[in-house]
Amino acid sequence: MTAPVLRARGVRIRHDGSERTTPDGVGLEVRPGEVVLVLGPSGSGKSTLVLALNGLVPHAVPATLEGSIVVDGVETASTTVAELSRRVSMVFQDPDAQIVTGTLLDEVCFGPENLLVPVEAVLARAEAALRQVGLWERRHENPDRLSGGGRQRLAIACALALDSAVMVLDEPTANLDPVGIDEVYAVLERLVQTGEHALVLVEHNLDAAIGLVDRVVVIDRDGRPAFDGPTRSVLRDNMEALVGMGVWLPSAMLAGRRLRAAGHPVPELPLTPTELTALLDTLVPPASAVPVGAAAGSTEIDGAVELAPAGNAVSVRGLRVVKGRSEILHGVDLEIERGAFVAIVGTNGAGKTTLLQSIAGVAAPPRGTVEVLGIDPARVDVRRLARTVGFVFQNPEHQFIRGTVADELAHGLELQKTGPAEIERQVGRMLERFGLTAQRDVHPFLLSGGQKRRLSVGTALIAGAPVLALDEPTFGQDRERAAELLDILNGLNAGGTTVLVVTHDLQLVADHASHVLVLDAGRVAAYDRTAAVLASGALEAAGLAPPPLVRAFRAAGDPAWHALTRLADLDAPSASRSPAEEAP
């Protein structure tokens, strides 16, 4: 067996000013050509650990590091980050925060130039790297013109140009839409096939990653090492422990687990969508798992919708929106019934956010084109609007305007001229509902990511708005935060709130939305119940790829599986819950 290029032993890291030590005693070995996935729940210190691999911890991020990390024979603690960059390269989560120069070529050359590589060698490396990620033809363009997936491929090319033995990728697809995720993994797959690169990956999107991974290292909630070994055996042998820990697993595996719980013979859990399809072909679809067409919608979440009184929450008629010189929406007609959970999907630039902002009155639509519960957002004042529709921005910080959590919630009620006693009562109720009672006097900016998100939903709801609109609420968040938010939204929806969500996450759509609205180039391509839209091929027609689970079901030989779209469809009545719901 070859010697590891990277060996970490007993790594303990404590950020300055923090009480917690995460990771706490974790070891890691990476051999040439190997792909190692680091898994763990939020707060386990995965990202901190990988930042230590190229010396950013402790050299650039103030923290104390114990234990030893040796890369290519060099101890990271006693070597500069610049020197280590020849050995370990990094790709971060946010593609925008990694671009320094003005053209793709300059960007890729940036690293080798800093290392004083001679000009000819810089250019040779840059060309090879850009060709590997398929961007050589665009080398003279400004990186701003690339899509999110394109910019992340550029970041990979920049890492390749450093010619390092190990490449570390920290949640490289968390900020990307499904098309971007596919692009990045297509590139990574080619890299792995060359066998020349060792990769260390932190990733929540396991459906895309799992096919590449040789070995998994699991860190538990306290930052302690939990498991370390070959992918299949670690995941299959310890699945229940991993689910209990709050670690996200490939959806094919969770589907297999549910099938097993429903009484199907599942000798070996599938890891990839392809394996799930192969498994399905060996099974007999039960009668109960054959919801076709309209019947598919009438399970669980949708039950509440059926009982709700008819009537529309939102009517849109001939909505055209012009921004600058171009028309974004070309005459949208839409009726959304009360109590629906609507997901608005579409490729970038399809007009999703514009439509949502028009409905919620964030950007006033032309008069007489939008009606929300009897009012026209273009004509009413902020006070009336806030009582009717609440809007949650993508980044919760953008909408915080007061100095404490309690004031933040009270603000909406003060606008409504509510009495102080009533404000106090309602704020207290809202704090309790969103688990923020202990933080009532904290500045909103000092909350954790999840708390900020909950507060932003609370402020949108406190004036009593029966319609809630959210713009990409799960973008850039890890799975656990996303699941927590969706639980809140499901609860609100069950209580009668009409929820509208713009999102890229199509599995979220399949699992939670009652209706899907597909926008394509400023027009409504489809609007119907979720199952009907997923089965209709409207997503593909609008340039979107269906979620992995849907693809796996649809690829099965027996058409009885084709209409299934989500994990819950597989449940026998007594089956256990998904890890999202079990995570605290």
Next chain:
Amino acid sequence: MSAAAATRARRGPVDPYADAPDHGPVRFLHRLNPLAKIAAPLPAIVALIVSRDIAVPLAFILIALVLLLVGAHLTGRALLGLFVVLPVAAAVLAVSFGLWADASRVDTTPVLFRLGDYRFHLGSLAVGTATSLRLVAILVLSLVAGLTSSGPDLVRALVQQLRVPYRVGYTALAAYRFVPRFGHELEVIRQAHRVRGMAAGRGPVAAVRRWIGYVVPLLAGGIRHAERVALAMDSRAFGAHRTRTERHLVPFRVRDGVFVIVFWLVTAIVVTAGILRPFPFLEAS
């Protein structure tokens, strides 16, 4: 729309990072070192700051405009700015500065118009014109470099000729990327605050309060972004050595030296002529 026009539309109005385009030997300004284009008009700008008359700024405006018309590839927008917006602005400034002028020093000159007790003298207009032309001349002289140099080239020249540490130069260039990002973020924050009912209240006090409300989220986001960019740059060996490989050399050639010296000579002639005052009718007061 042609493919080229479509590309341009997508690219937006200005790409501050685009490589300096070459527009042939006639449009020679684009081929000069950015430092030469900054050094050449510097003495003229200093002379303008201390000059009082109309002839000197007028001469420099003419020289700069001719230089730009011949030596620079000007877009329609730049031409519009130089030949429509600039003269109008100069006229408005001339009258406005005239209103500020000390009337007691020019009350021997004819009265142009009256507003109640106020008399606007020809002398006031002359003083206003002189001030306005000085400002316009300084602006046009700086445009000689401004319209014909690219940001990256200026940074490279600063690093290569003036020995500015590359860490400073390239960090400035990276920071430039923040500007459009901040603009977009500010727009979203304003939208969010409007929806939450922060727009309530008019007048300067409410406006200041509103802006303070924007600054906190903008700074929080900005600092986080800057930290991420810094980590990404560190990971790519930024600052590893005192120097770095330069693929683009921005040399200071003979022609750059010639350009600077000729410009300085012309400046000396114009200033000397201004002091000798061969055109008394152009004197302000």
